[in-house]
Amino acid sequence: MDTSKLRYTETHEWVSLNGNLARVGITDHAQREISDVVFVELPKPGALLKQKQSAMIVESVKAAFDIYAPVSGKIVKINEELGKRPELVNQSPCEEGWLFEMECSDLKEANGLLTEEQYQKFKTQPTH
Amino acid sequence: MLRPEEELSKLIFEKRSANTASWLPSPGKEAEEVLKKIPKDLLREKEPEIPSLSELDVVRHFTNLSRKNFCVDTHFYPLGSCTMKYNPKSLDAFASFPGFADVHPYADEEDVQGALQLLHEMEIFLSEITGMDAFTLQPAAGAHGEFCGLLMAAAYHHSKGEKRTKVLIPDSAHGTNPASAALCGYEVVQIKTNPRGHVDPADLKSKTDASVACFMMTNPNTLGLFEEDILEISRLVHEKGGLLYYDGANMNALLGVCRPGDMGFDIVHLNLHKTFAVPHGSGGPGSGPVGVKKRLAPFLPVPRIRKEGDRYRWEHSAPSSIGKLRSFYGNFGAVVRSYAYIRALGKEGLRAVSENAILNANYLKKRLEDIFDEPFDGFCMHEFVLSAARYKKQGVKALDIAKRLLDFGVYAPTIYFPLIVEEALMVEPTETESKETLDRFVEILRAISREIQENPEKVQGAPYTTPVGRIDEVRAARQPNLRYHSK
Numbered sequence: 001m002d003t004s005k006l007r008y009t010e011t012h013e014w015v016s017l018n019g020n021l022a023r024v025g026i027t028d029h030a031q032r033e034i035s036d037v038v039f040v041e042l043p044k045p046g047a048l049l050k051q052k053q054s055a056m057i058v059e060s061v062k063a064a065f066d067i068y069a070p071v072s073g074k075i076v077k078i079n080e081e082l083g084k085r086p087e088l089v090n091q092s093p094c095e096e097g098w099l100f101e102m103e104c105s106d107l108k109e110a111n112g113l114l115t116e117e118q119y120q121k122f123k124t125q126p127t128h
Numbered sequence: 129m130l131r132p133e134e135e136l137s138k139l140i141f142e143k144r145s146a147n148t149a150s151w152l153p154s155p156g157k158e159a160e161e162v163l164k165k166i167p168k169d170l171l172r173e174k175e176p177e178i179p180s181l182s183e184l185d186v187v188r189h190f191t192n193l194s195r196k197n198f199c200v201d202t203h204f205y206p207l208g209s210c211t212m213k214y215n216p217k218s219l220d221a222f223a224s225f226p227g228f229a230d231v232h233p234y235a236d237e238e239d240v241q242g243a244l245q246l247l248h249e250m251e252i253f254l255s256e257i258t259g260m261d262a263f264t265l266q267p268a269a270g271a272h273g274e275f276c277g278l279l280m281a282a283a284y285h286h287s288k289g290e291k292r293t294k295v296l297i298p299d300s301a302h303g304t305n306p307a308s309a310a311l312c313g314y315e316v317v318q319i320k321t322n323p324r325g326h327v328d329p330a331d332l333k334s335k336t337d338a339s340v341a342c343f344m345m346t347n348p349n350t351l352g353l354f355e356e357d358i359l360e361i362s363r364l365v366h367e368k369g370g371l372l373y374y375d376g377a378n379m380n381a382l383l384g385v386c387r388p389g390d391m392g393f394d395i396v397h398l399n400l401h402k403t404f405a406v407p408h409g410s411g412g413p414g415s416g417p418v419g420v421k422k423r424l425a426p427f428l429p430v431p432r433i434r435k436e437g438d439r440y441r442w443e444h445s446a447p448s449s450i451g452k453l454r455s456f457y458g459n460f461g462a463v464v465r466s467y468a469y470i471r472a473l474g475k476e477g478l479r480a481v482s483e484n485a486i487l488n489a490n491y492l493k494k495r496l497e498d499i500f501d502e503p504f505d506g507f508c509m510h511e512f513v514l515s516a517a518r519y520k521k522q523g524v525k526a527l528d529i530a531k532r533l534l535d536f537g538v539y540a541p542t543i544y545f546p547l548i549v550e551e552a553l554m555v556e557p558t559e560t561e562s563k564e565t566l567d568r569f570v571e572i573l574r575a576i577s578r579e580i581q582e583n584p585e586k587v588q589g590a591p592y593t594t595p596v597g598r599i600d601e602v603r604a605a606r607q608p609n610l611r612y613h614s615k
Binding site: 033036038039059061062063064065086087 | 606
């Protein structure tokens with residue numbers, strides 16, 4: 001998949017923007033780090049979230065991880081397939097393993113997200 | 129015929145003899161009379177699957193199971209954040225004294241004055257050790273203590289007519305902290321760790337306002353580092369009317385050295401099964417006493433023990449109390465062991481526990497610095513976190529190193545925790561290990577490090593010597609099968 005159009009957060013979510021619709025998932029780097037995903041707790045459609053607020057939980061064999069809303073807005077769609085097949089987050093993090101879609105209430109927030117190049121640079125920095 | 133190891137790994141239910149009735153007593157006439165009185169539709173259709181084995185077969189079954197166990201009594205057990213210290217056997221002997229082991233929780237107060245005295249004195253000891261004003265011994269273990277502490281925090285704010293909705297928790301915290309806060313209905317807000325491995329005061333400041341009920345932290349934190357800014361943190365939180373909660377998981381570093389109460393903590397929980405020599409793991413029973421400062425004491429759970437003259441009695445009524453959290457008064461046997469431990473060691477002995485725990489950890493940390501990355505410089509307290517990230521090049525993960533250690537007869541450190549360190553290995557040697565054991569651990573890790581360079585597949589395939597090798601954690605989590613039943 002061409003990931004060059006995606007935008008990213010420092011908490012390792014990717015965002016694919018289409019107008020004010022934002023599809024969200026976790027990056028390939030993130031799925032590798034958290035290892036095998038065994039359960040996802042998806043957000044409720046209709047939920048209103050502020051940017052950086054915890055939106056949902058991804059649980060792997062290592063631990064449970066919060067996934068944060070990359071922008072403010074309303075959850076409009078969730079990837080229900082993940083209920084049965086959480087492994088899609090590992091197998092196809094940027095396509096079939098997407099998590100949810102939001103109606104972005106402030107496009108300025110989206111423009112402030114990291115670009116592909118910035119994210120690639122960010123993720124190779126040591127954690128500490 | 130089954131191979132010996134297959135025979136040995138059978139469940140007791142699979143060892144049921146063909147002749148079911150052979151070892152079980154027959155129900156007899158009286159049972160038949162009773163059966164007649166039970167309506168037919170309430171009777172079971174099939175006989176229960178009770179294993180029918182001789183005493184000798186049962187003894188062999190459980191003895192062989194116990195021989196497969198990896199425990200502090202058999203192996204070095206450096207499981208970080210768990211304080212798997214050796215628990216002196218004498219403590220078990222004290223807890224078995226009939227005056228302790230045979231008392232009944234419904235016994236009349238007058239008949240159990242000695243047991244009540246022990247509980248009362250234990251509350252005073254723990255108050256003195258932690259710098260708090262009052263204690264309850266009721267909570268059954270650490271997370272139960274957190275739940276108790278947060279209910280008291282909520283009751284305290286409520287009594288002041290305040291509705292506070294948030295609990296602050298560092299990103300290095302134990303998972304039980306956010307879980308307890310969520311269970312009490314709080315919104316959890318994460319506080320960042322700064323590059324030195326400490327709570328970031330700037331981040332804390334920006335997130336502390338009048339909606340914060342409590343800041344939960346451990347000190348030393350889960351990276352094994354002492355929070356040097358604790359007095360400043362305490363000021364920040366209290367200035368906005370919040371409370372400071374101390375998770376006692378790492379208390380083994382502070383005994384007789386310094387006290388959470390003096391640092392500004394308002395609520396403290398201890399884990400007797402970590403710090404105070406109660407056996408620990410695989411179901412306990414643990415014990416999670418909770419201590420508070422004076423202004424929170426009215427909210428402690430009931431019953432409380434009161435001393436009047438030289439007599440002890442239970443007090444059940446306390447109008448502001450959060451109520452009862454557990455049957456009776458906690459795990460009494462655990463408290464007896466810890467009481468004996470504290471009395472045996474005394475003030476100087478307790479301080480020596482923490483000093484040696486810190487010394488052992490720093491010795492290991494220093495000796496391992498060339499084969500692992502250390503995310504934070506400087507001295508540690510009673511435990512430390514290493515990163516195995518450098519071995520990713522060879523395709524070896526912290527998990528593989530942990531598994532390989534088992535082949536060398538060492539239990540694995542905690543891995544992948546805290547979450548903020550990549551490929552984390554968290555080592556807590558405790559005070560009870562000798563220098564010889566620590567040196568052997570270092571030699572083993574050096575041997576594994578060499579193996580990773582020369583033969584990484586060997587490490588990736590470990591363990592080879594345990595009764596069970598790698599279990600399929602992914603399948604177990606995705607398709608849990610939690611119930612045994614025979615075909």
